Amino acid sequence: MNRDKWRELQGQFPEFKVAAYAECGDGWYGIIQDTFRDLSGYGFSGTVVQVKEKFGLLRIYLDHPEWTQDDTRKLCRDRCSLTETLSETTCEACGDGTAKRRTIGGWLSTLCDACNEKATSK
Ligand SMILES: [Zn+2]
Numbered sequence: 001m002n003r004d005k006w007r008e009l010q011g012q013f014p015e016f017k018v019a020a021y022a023e024c025g026d027g028w029y030g031i032i033q034d035t036f037r038d039l040s041g042y043g044f045s046g047t048v049v050q051v052k053e054k055f056g057l058l059r060i061y062l063d064h065p066e067w068t069q070d071d072t073r074k075l076c077r078d079r080c081s082l083t084e085t086l087s088e089t090t091c092e093a094c095g096d097g098t099a100k101r102r103t104i105g106g107w108l109s110t111l112c113d114a115c116n117e118k119a120t121s122k
Contacts, residue, residue, distance in 0.1 A: 023052035025092035056101040056108035058087035
């Protein structure tokens with residue numbers, strides 16, 4: 001993700017630490033922002049260790065402070081799973097909600113039809 005965009009997102013959540021960069025496309029900005037907002041609501045105060053695309057899906061890895069209660073851990077874990085599910089249909093390039101997972105040049109990518117066309121016509 002674009003560094004400036006990422007820094008802007010980090011700045012919106014001073015209550016927890018966020019990895020220095022995100023290894024995914026800008027199109028997932030919205031679903032990451034929604035996730036962070038919910039994590040904040042659950043009282044998450046640890047570190048977002050990693051945000052990355054893996055096999056065409058968005059993975060968010062968290063590290064909780066030791067004293068974090070089990071129900072908070074579970075809420076956060078479930079929320080990150082939901083984000084992974086949402087990323088199956090959210091275009092990694094533009095954020096469009098009609099994306100599909102596709103194999104492009106041997107790599108799995110989640111793109112909408114328009115972005116897929118752009119990616120494959122290069
Ligand atoms: Zn797209």
